Amino acid sequence: MAIELKMPALSPTMEQGTLAKWLKQEGDTIEPGDIIAEIETDKATMEFEAIDEGVLSKILIAEGTEDVPVGTVIAQLEGEGEESAPAPAASAPDPTPAPAPAPTATPAPEKPVSQPQSDPDVPEGTSFTSTTVREALRDGMAEEMRSDPRVFVMGEEVAEYQGAYKVTQGLLDEFGPKRVIDTPITEYGFAGVGSGAAMGGLRPIVEFMTFNFAMQAIDHIINSAAKTNYMSGGQMRCPIVFRGPNGAASRVGAQHSQNYGPWYASVPGLIVIAPYDSADAKGLMKAAIRSEDPVVFLENELVYGKSFDVPDLDDHVLPIGKARTMREGSDVTIVSYSIGVGLALEAAETLAGEGIDAEVIDLRTLRPLDKQAVLTSLAKTNRLVIAEEGWPTCSIASEIIAICMEEGFDDLDAPVLRVCNEDVPLPYAANLEKLALIDAPRIVEAVKKVCYAD
Amino acid sequence: MAKKPAAKKAPATKTAPAAAVAHDDPDFVLHSLQEEFNAAKRFDASEDQLLEFYRQMLLIRRFEEKAGQLYGLGLIGGFCHLYIGQEAVAIGLQSALDGDKDSVITGYRDHGHMLAYGIDPKVIMAELTGREAGISKGKGGSMHMFSTEHKFYGGHGIVGAQVALGGGLALAHQYNDDGGLCLAYFGDGAANQGQVYETFNMAALWNLPIVFVVEDNQYAMGTASKRSSAETRFHRRGTAFRIPGMDVNGMDVLEVRAAAEVAFKHVRDGKGPVLMELNTYRYRGHSMSDPAKYRTRDEVQDQRDNHDPIERVKKALIEGGKSEEDLKAIDKEIRKIVAESADFAENSPEPGVGELYTDVLVEEY
Numbered sequence: 001m002a003i004e005l006k007m008p009a010l011s012p013t014m015e016q017g018t019l020a021k022w023l024k025q026e027g028d029t030i031e032p033g034d035i036i037a038e039i040e041t042d043k044a045t046m047e048f049e050a051i052d053e054g055v056l057s058k059i060l061i062a063e064g065t066e067d068v069p070v071g072t073v074i075a076q077l078e079g080e081g082e083e084s085a086p087a088p089a090a091s092a093p094d095p096t097p098a099p100a101p102a103p104t105a106t107p108a109p110e111k112p113v114s115q116p117q118s119d120p121d122v123p124e125g126t127s128f129t130s131t132t133v134r135e136a137l138r139d140g141m142a143e144e145m146r147s148d149p150r151v152f153v154m155g156e157e158v159a160e161y162q163g164a165y166k167v168t169q170g171l172l173d174e175f176g177p178k179r180v181i182d183t184p185i186t187e188y189g190f191a192g193v194g195s196g197a198a199m200g201g202l203r204p205i206v207e208f209m210t211f212n213f214a215m216q217a218i219d220h221i222i223n224s225a226a227k228t229n230y231m232s233g234g235q236m237r238c239p240i241v242f243r244g245p246n247g248a249a250s251r252v253g254a255q256h257s258q259n260y261g262p263w264y265a266s267v268p269g270l271i272v273i274a275p276y277d278s279a280d281a282k283g284l285m286k287a288a289i290r291s292e293d294p295v296v297f298l299e300n301e302l303v304y305g306k307s308f309d310v311p312d313l314d315d316h317v318l319p320i321g322k323a324r325t326m327r328e329g330s331d332v333t334i335v336s337y338s339i340g341v342g343l344a345l346e347a348a349e350t351l352a353g354e355g356i357d358a359e360v361i362d363l364r365t366l367r368p369l370d371k372q373a374v375l376t377s378l379a380k381t382n383r384l385v386i387a388e389e390g391w392p393t394c395s396i397a398s399e400i401i402a403i404c405m406e407e408g409f410d411d412l413d414a415p416v417l418r419v420c421n422e423d424v425p426l427p428y429a430a431n432l433e434k435l436a437l438i439d440a441p442r443i444v445e446a447v448k449k450v451c452y453a454d
Numbered sequence: 455m456a457k458k459p460a461a462k463k464a465p466a467t468k469t470a471p472a473a474a475v476a477h478d479d480p481d482f483v484l485h486s487l488q489e490e491f492n493a494a495k496r497f498d499a500s501e502d503q504l505l506e507f508y509r510q511m512l513l514i515r516r517f518e519e520k521a522g523q524l525y526g527l528g529l530i531g532g533f534c535h536l537y538i539g540q541e542a543v544a545i546g547l548q549s550a551l552d553g554d555k556d557s558v559i560t561g562y563r564d565h566g567h568m569l570a571y572g573i574d575p576k577v578i579m580a581e582l583t584g585r586e587a588g589i590s591k592g593k594g595g596s597m598h599m600f601s602t603e604h605k606f607y608g609g610h611g612i613v614g615a616q617v618a619l620g621g622g623l624a625l626a627h628q629y630n631d632d633g634g635l636c637l638a639y640f641g642d643g644a645a646n647q648g649q650v651y652e653t654f655n656m657a658a659l660w661n662l663p664i665v666f667v668v669e670d671n672q673y674a675m676g677t678a679s680k681r682s683s684a685e686t687r688f689h690r691r692g693t694a695f696r697i698p699g700m701d702v703n704g705m706d707v708l709e710v711r712a713a714a715e716v717a718f719k720h721v722r723d724g725k726g727p728v729l730m731e732l733n734t735y736r737y738r739g740h741s742m743s744d745p746a747k748y749r750t751r752d753e754v755q756d757q758r759d760n761h762d763p764i765e766r767v768k769k770a771l772i773e774g775g776k777s778e779e780d781l782k783a784i785d786k787e788i789r790k791i792v793a794e795s796a797d798f799a800e801n802s803p804e805p806g807v808g809e810l811y812t813d814v815l816v817e818e819y
Contacts, residue, residue: 008526011743012533032519033737033758044745051523070528109807114818152629178629184659189618189652196622199607200557202629204622223612224619231598233591234813236607268814292816321819368819 003052003077007061009070010039010046017041018066019074028056030077037063037074054079116370117319128309136278136310137167137243137299140285141205143315145175148203151289154181154194155207155244164209165245165304191217191242195224195294198240203289208244211260211298217242218263225294226269241288243297246274247339247389248437250302254425259390261337264296265366265399271320272366274298276341278308280364283318291320298366300339321365323373329359332383332447335374335400337363340387340438347387347443356451366396374400375408382413383450387443392420414450419443487698487728488689490716497546497711501774507549507707508767509784511541514566515764516785516792517575518738521565521582521596525742529800530582534596537566539737542763543669544570546710547637547732550718555634557605557627559620561644562597563669564609571604575791579799587802591809605634614640614647617666621653624664624727635663635721643674645688651695657727658695665717666692666729669704671736676748689731697729704732705761735761 007017018040024030030050037048057078061068068074131139145151152175157164159172159182172180183190187208194206208214214221225238248257264272271293275281281299288295310316326341327348336344341362348358359377363370378384384404386397397418404416422436448454499507518536525534537544540563548558548570560567568578573589581588582596589599599609607623610616620638627634644650645668657664668688672679679686689699698720702713710732717728735757739746746754768781 006527009528010526012531014743041743043743044747046743046745048526049522051519108810111811116819181660184652184655186652186655188649189621189656192615192618192649193622193625193653193656196559196607196619197625197629198622199619200623200626202626219612219615220618224610224615228600228608229816230813231590231594232600232602232608232813233589233593234816235590236600236602237816239816271815271819319819365819 116322134304136282140282152179187216191220211246245301246298257426323370327360346440535563542707550714560639575795579795585802614644624662692729704734
């Protein structure tokens with residue numbers, strides 16, 4: 001039976017090529033693996049290798065022919081009786097080339113929108129305990145480790161040293177070295193080991209001493225952890241928590257002072273959480289550990305030591321993807337997250353003294369972002385400022401502005417303004433560092449601008 | 455293998471003569487596995503086992519040839535890395551695994567490893583053509599295939615990333631105390647990635663049950679090993695981490711299998727990781743779009759004529775009394791399986807447009 005030999009595609013982008021040379025002639029016997037022809041693509045000259053055996057019965061495209069489209073029948077091979085299997089195309093009467101990734105006029109379907117759950121009600125009469133953010137994070141981890149033997153912590157100095165910032169304090173004593181693992185200083189390696197352990201069925205919590213060092217590991221966070229579920233068609237999950245301090249600390253210089261929130265929040269397949277106070281830190285940490293998805297959990301060193309009330313509940317778990325109204329107000333909305341929330345609240349107090357009633361929204365989760373909370377508040381106040389301890393370009397602030405433009409335009413009485421760090425690597429000198437970082441007065445100033453108060 | 459002169463390939467400490475003085479040799483462990491392997495280099499396969507090796511290697515060969523053909527027809531897009539020439543590595547190693555316990559992970563040249571598990575060629579080919587019936591619903595492609603049912607964890611496109619991930623799979627085996635080991639494959643190119651050595655360090659430090667396998671097919675894309683690697687005897691690269699190495703002819707499935715038995719036993723006995731160097735050769739370019747001008751046609755032909763892993767087994771089968779007709783019947787049967795997988799992959803529908811948004815996250819928030 002005749003086998004049609006077609007102009008092959010020899011690179012991901014090739015659409016046509018030149019049939020440079022026939023190395024076999026009509027009547028020649030072909031063995032699998034024989035080079036039949038040379039074909040020139042835009043990049044290189046490639047050899048066209050025989051797959052089937054038989055006799056080259058007819059050459060249909062002469063050598064030297066240029067711009068031969070991929071899929072054109074260039075020759076026919078006469079199979080030797082039953083020994084040759086039919087090429088898949090031979091039985092198909094349709095001679096048109098390559099139907100595979102046909103450009104389709106079908107528009108992409110609507111992206112499904114999910115509604116975030118609200119925080120569970122704290123029962124009346126619940127007592128509260130003042131707890132540092134550091135302890136709240138640790139308590140969240142410890143509770144989950146008690147209830148799920150698959151959960152373990154790994155990272156630099158997490159065990160015997162009790163944590164570089166003491167977030168894992170006491171965990172080694174309670175859970176032992178099997179579940180609280182000191183790693184060598186090898187971020188790329190242990191982020192990969194953690195991701196692999198998650199793929200293998202465990203629930204790792206990987207601590208980065210700071211997220212600055214996670215740049216060495218970002219390949220595993222994004223390429224290994226975030227994309228696996230999608231690439232495998234939902235077959236292989238990677239339930240892991242990458243956590244550690246993020247953003248500027250104090251006088252540690254440019255390489256140790258960066259907010260990675262916008263980086264990770266741009267990646268589909270990741271959950272990104274950046275809480276402010278202790279109750280959220282604990283409740284969201286527990287949710288992160290329970291999630292079937294990979295989570296980047298961004299803490300802040302300057303907030304670790306602050307104390308906030310945490311409800312005394314057996315199982316204080318908060319919903320991922322839900323913003324929180326930290327202060328109700330009617331004149332203007334200040335959106336923030338992480339350490340910026342404290343500055344926004346401080347600014348709101350100052351503004352209250354000047355007769356401006358600001359609402360403060362803590363995003364808490366950066367991906368998925370609670371757009372509805374932002375838009376609802378905007379519809380109420382008609383003015384919005386974002387306060388973000390991080391660079392302004394391609395930031396969470398930029399994203400919030402885009403959302404307000406696209407979906408809240410009719411509610412805006414003034415342009416949305418962003419208050420971010422200065423667009424420079426963070427300087428070491430105390431005076432310059434102070435100049436570079438956001439603060440409450442700058443938020444106050446921006447709010448007054450959108451309120452046309454000055 | 456013609457690559458390295460035999461004399462240079464001997465284990466590093468040639469002066470340590472025999473087991474009698476082994477206890478005085480602090481580096482005994484580093485070459486002990488090689489010595490054990492050298493003592494019985496070829497697996498004593500039964501006729502049935504040999505036939506099964508032949509069948510499996512031939513299936514990979516014919517499947518990959520067909521994949522190359524479908525790529526030429528434009529039915530397979532993007533990057534497509536074929537395993538032709540390296541068949542004995544996956545078959546020799548994976549035939550020695552405990553399928554219920556052990557895990558496997560590899561890079562982007564992964565079709566052969568999938569087939570070695572006996573996974574239906576149809577769903578593999580359909581993944582290559584990007585169809586809904588593909589093992590990753592058509593969303594992964596040639597480089598991203600997985601079968602958690604078989605404990606095959608992919609299928610990774612970033613060179614060397616699978617080594618650290620394999621370390622994690624091994625950590626999970628140890629954590630769960632399930633008796634399994636992880637077989638982590640990577641190439642001679644990936645062997646120069648830093649994270650490989652980060653993983654060696656942790657694997658040795660924590661005594662993880664993992665077998666690292668360097669599939670040395672002589673070229674990191676277009677760069678010959680000796681042009682990119684200061685030490686091309688890759689089995690020695692674990693020495694700094696006290697990981698014993700083994701140097702194995704990856705073109706002989708019986709040698710590969712024999713070496714696997716030695717390595718796996720060491721790991722299962724709780725003695726920590728092993729690094730195996732499997733010397734092999736890929737007949738095709740690095741990927742389909744590689745014209746392979748960095749080597750001569752004679753070099754490739756020499757491998758095909760004198761070292762082909764399938765021809766080697768075929769010869770042994772014929773010497774053992776099989777007829778040419780018996781083997782032709784197997785070839786015919788395999789061609790049929792492959793042709794059917796290609797038909798299936800060509801005629802299956804593409805994923806529904808609704809699949810665009812599925813599997814980004816597992817949960818809803």
